[in-house]
């Protein structure tokens with residue numbers, strides 16, 4: 001890999017506001033709080049930021065939440081929310097995120113792309 005690649009990883013899917021609720025932080029339960037987040041998928045990370053300007057920023061102090069997808073588990077859930085099109089990402093460090101969007105096809109597109117990223121980054 002090229003030095004500094006982590007800062008400039010290829011973007012696989014970008015430019016969409018998804019509703020995100022972090023319900024567990026490293027195994028510690030969090031109060032569910034749905035927030036609309038600008039979401040970017042790289043080869044092996046999911047980036048959340050309230051502000052689309054910072055979509056690729058991972059500098060210290062940036063408000064980007066970086067979710068490492070290596071070893072994560074992604075599954076649809078109908079139990080953790082009354083909303084439709086909800087899927088859950090559980091990271092290998094035990095953090096849990098719910099992702100949701102009104103459009104079925106948009107939700108499926110993100111679900112498929114994230115699962116692909118999980119599979120390829122976990123095998124790598």
Ligand code: I3S
Nearest residue numbers: 021031032033034079080081082083086098
């Ligand atoms: O799993 P919960 O606690 O029923 O999730 C709901 C809460 O997060 C609620 O916030 P308050 O606890 O402040 O009332 C949200 O407004 C709801 O949207 C959450 O339920 P859904 O089914 O939308 O995920």
